[in-house]
Amino acid sequence: MKTLLIDLNKCTGCYACQVGCKDEHCEQSWMPYAEAQPETGQFWMRVDEQERGKRPHVKVTYVPTPCQHCADAPCMKAAKDGAVYRREDGLVIVDPKKAKGQKAIKEACPYGAVYWNDLLDIPQKCTGCAHLIDEGDTITVPRCYDNCVHGAISWGEESDLDLEGAERLHPEYGTTPRIWYKGLPKRFIAGRVYDPIEKEVVVGATVTATGEAGTFTAQTNWIGDFWLRDMPEGDWEVTIESAGKKKSIKVSTTEEDVGLGDVPLS
Numbered sequence: 001m002k003t004l005l006i007d008l009n010k011c012t013g014c015y016a017c018q019v020g021c022k023d024e025h026c027e028q029s030w031m032p033y034a035e036a037q038p039e040t041g042q043f044w045m046r047v048d049e050q051e052r053g054k055r056p057h058v059k060v061t062y063v064p065t066p067c068q069h070c071a072d073a074p075c076m077k078a079a080k081d082g083a084v085y086r087r088e089d090g091l092v093i094v095d096p097k098k099a100k101g102q103k104a105i106k107e108a109c110p111y112g113a114v115y116w117n118d119l120l121d122i123p124q125k126c127t128g129c130a131h132l133i134d135e136g137d138t139i140t141v142p143r144c145y146d147n148c149v150h151g152a153i154s155w156g157e158e159s160d161l162d163l164e165g166a167e168r169l170h171p172e173y174g175t176t177p178r179i180w181y182k183g184l185p186k187r188f189i190a191g192r193v194y195d196p197i198e199k200e201v202v203v204g205a206t207v208t209a210t211g212e213a214g215t216f217t218a219q220t221n222w223i224g225d226f227w228l229r230d231m232p233e234g235d236w237e238v239t240i241e242s243a244g245k246k247k248s249i250k251v252s253t254t255e256e257d258v259g260l261g262d263v264p265l266s
């Protein structure tokens with residue numbers, strides 16, 4: 001089975017994958033797989049921008065999010081008359097004719113990957129460029145992959161892709177998505193340490209976060225900043241130590257990343 005591997009460490013958020021998708025699907029229908037994608041309002045290759053943390057400690061990650069072609073697809077379960085089906089190569093297809101009027105297909109997708117076409121009264125989504133696959137096109141398939149000049153998207157047999165460390169997007173949805181990701185954002189704790197008496201940032205302080213999920217350590221850099229990266233969710237005691245001075249702060253990454261801002265160490 002062929003699939004996509006999307007490496008977020010390489011993704012610059014240039015949206016070229018989305019442009020490639022629109023170039024392929026807008027103003028032209030590829031029946032029996034899809035009617036034309038409207039020029040506005042639908043993003044079969046949606047690029048989600050995730051901004052996390054608090055200024056000045058902010059991270060932005062771009063997450064290209066097409067249909068995940070789930071192995072246990074809620075859209076298939078919600079469809080009547082076989083209006084959503086899975087091809088032998090694993091691609092999940094919405095049949096534009098059978099799906100007419102079936103809004104439940106759109107509402108069933110937890111990834112928000114299905115869009116409603118008011119004009120045609122049909123649900124629409126990524127087809128994996130199935131029409132090109134059928135033509136035997138192995139070079140420009142799918143168009144999002146072809147358009148990504150940063151090498152963030154890989155396409156091929158699942159067994160040929162380097163999936164070490166790869167994860168699925170939102171496995172908690174329980175749909176067994178078939179698209180793989182590397183570099184999915186984890187939590188971070190960040191801050192800037194300064195000495196309020198010297199009125200200077202503290203360089204080389206040791207910052208340690210201890211919690212049930214483990215221990216993470218970092219040093220403050222030349223502007224006093226520390227970043228504890230790739231952390232799991234949980235409650236933490238953050239200890240900052242430098243030249244005999246010590247400070248402890250309790251924080252939680254359960255809901256979101258933590259930007260502590262300026263932290264005095266005196």
Ligand code: SF4
Pocket residue numbers: 010011012013014015016017018047062064147148149150151152153
């Ligand atoms: S084309 Fe590549 S680098 Fe650009 S947004 Fe899409 S996946 Fe990211």
Ligand code: SF4
Pocket residue numbers: 066067068069070073074075076092108109110111112113114125175
């Ligand atoms: S991502 Fe949504 S539309 Fe795609 S297969 Fe899964 S449930 Fe269906």
